[in-house]
Amino acid sequence: GAVVSQHPSWVICKSGTSVKIECRSLDFQATTMFWYRQFPKQSLMLMATSNEGSKATYEQGVEKDKFLINHASLTLSTLTVTSAHPEDSSFYICSALQVQGFYGYTFGSGTRLTVV
Amino acid sequence: GDSVTQMEGPVTLSEEAFLTINCTYTATGYPSLFWYVQYPGEGLQLLLKATKADDKGSNKGFEATYRKETTSFHLEKGSVQVSDSAVYFCALPETHDMRFGAGTRLTVKP
Numbered sequence: 001g002a003v004v005s006q007h008p009s010w011v012i013c014k015s016g017t018s019v020k021i022e023c024r025s026l027d028f029q030a031t032t033m034f035w036y037r038q039f040p041k042q043s044l045m046l047m048a049t050s051n052e053g054s055k056a057t058y059e060q061g062v063e064k065d066k067f068l069i070n071h072a073s074l075t076l077s078t079l080t081v082t083s084a085h086p087e088d089s090s091f092y093i094c095s096a097l098q099v100q101g102f103y104g105y106t107f108g109s110g111t112r113l114t115v116v
Numbered sequence: 117g118d119s120v121t122q123m124e125g126p127v128t129l130s131e132e133a134f135l136t137i138n139c140t141y142t143a144t145g146y147p148s149l150f151w152y153v154q155y156p157g158e159g160l161q162l163l164l165k166a167t168k169a170d171d172k173g174s175n176k177g178f179e180a181t182y183r184k185e186t187t188s189f190h191l192e193k194g195s196v197q198v199s200d201s202a203v204y205f206c207a208l209p210e211t212h213d214m215r216f217g218a219g220t221r222l223t224v225k226p
Contacts, residue, residue, distance in 0.1 A: 105162075
C-alpha cells in the first residue's frame with residue numbers, strides 16, 4: 001500500500017535556528033502534498049498545499065516566509081521552519097495525494113518540533 | 117465550503133463498553149467520508165472510509181455507515197479495548213485537501 005515517510009519524527013532546536021522536515025512518498029508519485037499543523041489537543045490545521053514544480057499555496061494566516069515549502073520532485077516535499085521560535089513548537093504532519101490505483105490521502109507519521 | 121462536525125470529547129469508557137462518536141457533514145454533493153485515528157505520539161492513520169451513500173466502512177471492529185438522510189457518518193464499536201485509546205477524526209475531502217473534524221479523544225480504562 002501507499003506509504004509516506006516523514007523525517008525526523010521529533011526534533012529539538014534553539015530559537016532562531018531553522019529546521020527542515022522531509023516528506024517522501026515511497027511507492028507512488030505525489031504531485032500534491034499537504035502540510036498540516038496540529039496544536040495540542042486540537043484538530044489538524046492545513047498550512048499549505050505543495051505542488052511539484054511550482055510554488056506552494058499557503059492558507060490564510062500562514063507566513064510563507066517563515067514556513068518554506070519545496071516540492072522539487074514527485075516523491076519529496078520539504079517544510080523548513082525558519083528562525084524558529086517557541087510558539088512554533090507543534091506537531092507537523094504531511095500527507096500525499098495518490099491519484100492512481102487507490103485514490104486517497106496517505107499521511108506521514110508526523111514530526112514533533114520543540115523550540116527551546 | 118464542505119465541512120464536518122464531530123462530537124467533542126473527551127470520551128472515557130470502560131473496557132468492553134459500546135462506543136459511538138458522532139459525525140455529521142455539510143457538503144454540496146456526496147463526497148467520500150473518512151475516519152482517521154491518531155494514537156498517542158503518532159501521525160494519522162486511515163481507520164475506515166465510505167465512498168457513497170449507504171456504504172458501510174469497517175476496520176478493526178469499528179464501523180461507520182454513510183447516511184445521506186441524516187448527513188451522518190457516526191463511528192461505532194461494540195466492545196472497546198484499552199488499545200483503542202486515541203483521538204479519532206472524521207474527515208471529508210475538499211477539492212484539493214482534506215477537511216477534518218475537531219477530533220474526539222477516547223480513553224478506555226481497564
